[in-house]
Amino acid sequence: MMTGRFPVESFQQIDTPFYYYDLDLLRHTLGIIADYAPEPNFHVHYALKACAVPEVLREIVSAGLGADCVSGGEIRAALEAGVPAGRIVFAGVAKADWEIALALDSDILCFNVESVEELEVISNMAAGRGKTARVCLRVNPDIDAHTHQNITTGLADNKFGIQMSDLQRAIEVCCLLPNIEFLGLHFHIGSQITDMQPFRNLCMRINTLVEQTEQSGVIVRHINVGGGLGINYEHPNHIPVADFEAYFNVFRRMLNLRPEQTLHFELGRSVVAPCGSLITRVLYVKQGKEKQFAIVDAGMTDLIRPALYNAFHRIENISNNGPVDETYDVVGPICESSDVFVRNFSMAVAHRGDLLAIRSAGAYGEIMASQYNLRRLPGHITSDNIGKLKKK
Ligand SMILES: *Cc1c(COP(=O)(O)O)cnc(C)c1O
Helix, strand or coil: CCCCCCCHHHHCCCCCCEEEECHHHHHHHHHHHHHHCCCCCEEEEEEHHHCCCHHHHHHHHHCCCEEEECCHHHHHHHHHCCCCHHHEEECCCCCCHHHHHHHHHHCCCEEEECCHHHHHHHHHHHHHCCCCEEEEEEEECCCCCCCCHHHECCCCCCCCCEEHHHHHHHHHHHHHCCCEEEEEEECCCECCECCCHHHHHHHHHHHHHHHHHHHCCCCCCEEECCCCECCCCCCCCCCCCCCHHHHHHHHHHHCCCCCCCEEEEEECHHHHHHHEEEEEEEEEEEECCCCEEEEECCCCCCCCHHHHHCCCCCEEECCCCCCEEEEEEEECCCCCCCCEEEEEEEEECCCCCCEEEECCCCCCCHHHCCCHHHCCCCEEEECCCHHHCCCC
16 A cells, blocks of 8 residues: 555645544554454554544544553543443553542453552452452563663563562452452553564563463463554655564464463554654745754644654655755754754755645654644644535
């Protein structure tokens, strides 16, 4: 599937900056996920924190994915989008009481619990409702995902999860607490992982931990391997879909999964990142001492990943089909030096008024937008509703 063709004419009618979601690419991606993970005991939960735009969620829900939520707000959004409560899992290192209450009252599938302290709170709140909370314990597997330090989560010194050395005790606490039902183990080692080796290492660690747990007489029914599959930010047109085949094959081949066990995935970025672009207009082209700046009307308030993680997003001048032979720093209007999308980047020559597409921005893009500088939040439009725009 080739992507990268934008309805530039229709874009002229929309105030910039805005997000554009290519729902055809999203549906294509969801089809590929279904193709490579057809097993009935594989359950894919979409991580809402990557993007919770209702039009996007609707497609994901129609494809039958469950939801991975990290807040009460996300549980609400998942339920509103039509995700059955029985397909919602709830993670988070610090769940507030109202969020636990909402999850219990909604009868979600499972809490991914990160400490013994949290187990006790959940058990008490469940007892008050005459319910039993189903839980997986989030284990910190001490696996290096070889990704950016701000998005690695499975190393021993991260705040996330229960240390392996404390797992046995946490499982005992689960078994002692009257309103807790232990379902299994949860892991999440980081994000934007494109090398399969960390996932292989994770499988080996899980096999050992499941075996140890079951030797102590406790059955592990759920194994949740979290998310983290990366996408290709360099070549959004040629590689528009993450390598789901390699990813699912790792788990299929390496995990000792019994037929009655279920395997849960929590994919965020790999589902939605490629389908979103931030569309922005060039306000000024400014000649610096040694550099040329393309100053655009989008900033780090609309897409913070470059400023926050030094992330790369490919940028295309979609108003100019000419040769890619000019070099720019593409920067935003915010009063922060980190408000830079890309440095020394080659694009077709840019003029005031041109539209640029900042690609692969569907995940951790619009959802992270802020109003810093009292800016307006970016809006969005999808490939499905762009045709219905009225002419200005
Ligand atoms: C963020 C997160 C995910 C999704 O990660 P991606 O890298 O977007 O796939 C999955 N599980 C948990 C617990 C998370 O915090």
